[in-house]
Amino acid sequence: MKQRTKFRIKDLVKRNALLFSLILSIAAACIIGCAVNPSGKPIDTLMRWIKGDSEPDDSDHNNVSESEEEFDPSFDTTSSSDSEPEDTSPMGTGHGSDEPAETDPADTVPAVIDPDVDARRNDPNYYNDVLFIGDSRTVGLSLYGNISGATYYAKTSMSVFNCFNINSSETGPNKPLLDYLKDHKFGKIYILLGINEIGYPINNIANKYKALITQIRELQSDAIIVIQSNMNVTKTKSNNNPDTFNNNRINQLNSKLEMLANDETIYYINICPLFNDENGCMIDEYTGDGVHLKGKYYSIWSDYLNTDGRR
């Protein structure tokens, strides 16, 4: 009888092999997932763990803190305590408030304050020693902008949280960003990051931005840094994404980034007015997805960079 039962069970398992093997594999996955992180959902945890091991250059925000940090926009000119990219410790007494500055959504196009602006504007070689660092918007600039001579280190999904984990750009340089900065010298470094991480606490993003700039300054001590404001999104996009791609959040982040500028070695340029309507939202016609410029409108950005965007 026992043998007959054994045979029946064996036959049952064989006839339903997919079902039983799937059950076993799910059980195994749950055990591994629980071992990796007992408090998370086991399958989610396991998949995230596999993803983390095999795709280190993918957007990985798993270590981002969900709680808002303090933000101090000042850079300590003597210490290099931000040499590790992950460090976000506040520095010194700081200046400026942690409260988001009021940003007038109907800003006019920024006036250039430097007396040598004409020389820079007419310099045909200005961009020969410029590095653009950024996400997909900068990828678009490299493809559709009219800027000759510049170098682009840009990759879709780049953020201030993963920029040092990316192995290669989409726009030419095929090594990690820090290695690339060690091997090449630039006179000006333009940065546009912020849209991929906009859902995280604003201060946390700003702190990471500051850490990025600190790291760049250590490797490129002679370069000036130009922080570009994050472009606004369309009204529809903003209304449909109250916790992420929302113009209030974008404006808050831009306010923090502006505080990082010292107008000597670090500049901030506000490119939002180039693309916005009277309500401070990106003009619908300029974008196909509410966030990115369409190919033909990148010339507005590059024309500005070729003139008033030079520092």
Next chain:
Amino acid sequence: MSFGSLDFLFIFLPVVVIIHALVDDNYKNIILLAASIVFYFYAVDGHYVWLLYLILSTAFNYWLGLIIGRSPDDVKKKLLWIGVIADSLLLLIFKYGDTVYNFFSVKLFANQNTEMIELLLPLGISYYTFKNISYLHEVYKGDVSPSVSVVNYATYLVMFPQIVSGPIQTYKSFRPMLRRSVDLSMINEGLYELIIGFSLKQIFSNRLAVIWSAITRIGYDGLSTELAWIGVISFSLQLYFDFYGYSLMAVGIGKMLGYDIPQNFDHPYMSRSISEFWRRWHMTLSEWFKENIYFPLGGSRCSTVKIYRNLFIVWLATGIWHGNTLNYIIWGMFLFIFIALERSHFMDFIIKNPVISHIYTLFIIVISWMIFKLENLADIPVYLSRLFPFFSVTPDYVDSTDWITTMKGMWLIFGVAILFATSYPRRLYEKVKDKKWLMVPIMLVLFWYSVYLAACSTNDPFMYGNY
């Protein structure tokens, strides 16, 4: 919650399948109904009033079905019309109510300050409305007796394998399965279709979606001709695998619950005419239009003029059903033109050729999906100008290498997707599926790879922050 979510695959579905299999056959429908309501509750993502519409619609049509069944013949037709109009009105209000309101308040009364309204379409309303109408029609014709049990009728209408995107199963085909048993082999069989459907969606549809996203980003007028063509072909594949994948999952889940859910696709891209394509694409929808609009209007058993009139009405209704912007109506009419031409035998010289017929069908269908996708009418001539650049000047801001950039790393998936759009992989599968030593490992790999892809796209809360 959706079919592709991990909570559905690892929590909801196993729990429902196990409980449903273990309970007595008399209570299986109650379990399925309860599970379907729970599914709908989670799937509506906070729009709980949609559950109310579903309940009211179910109650109304159940009650009306009983009345029609008991009424004399002269009253039946009037009651049927009441039901059809009421059901259709509910659907049309949600589909077009905001458009009509905005038109009258802003355009007609020149009230520029009025806030435009936007009505969201309740989940599944297009499908359960059609199931309701089909049911009333079947009761009217005497094809089925009205459902006495509200549980049975509600189960038919809201069952979770079908509520979101069909198939639009008739009550007549559903009724014999109201009393059913479920055993391990049915669950095992259902798993094959479930995994294949899930894999098609994750591996092909979701990955190919990246191409159309890139195209939207660039702007249609900024596309190179190469990318414009890659875009429409890729969208044609993306749409197919998304819908086909979902439909296969529905079939698989149905099997696991003891149901025979009808197939919705029969390798439509292998068709040799537009008419054939639409007999093989979304088959339950075509069947619904045939049974509930085309045949009642006279079908093909009337004068030639009326036949074309009937076809026109069916394709106009098809366009209206699919969406609430004008491009859908143009899409329906575009298909009607070719179906009418084929019916008139004007296209016989093309259709009878084994090679040209395939090229013709694929060409017209791909163009039709372009019209289907572009909800802003002004985008259609723009996109056409990129597909056929010899009729216009290529803008100087077009990046002629955009297709290389966009397709980087995508060629393999694109090519394999084209292969899987043919019937050859399925034919091969049918030949080897009994070889468990081969199929079980393949299914497990497909399943876990698809789970990985699904998890990767949902783990990062800003997956759309792939900017």
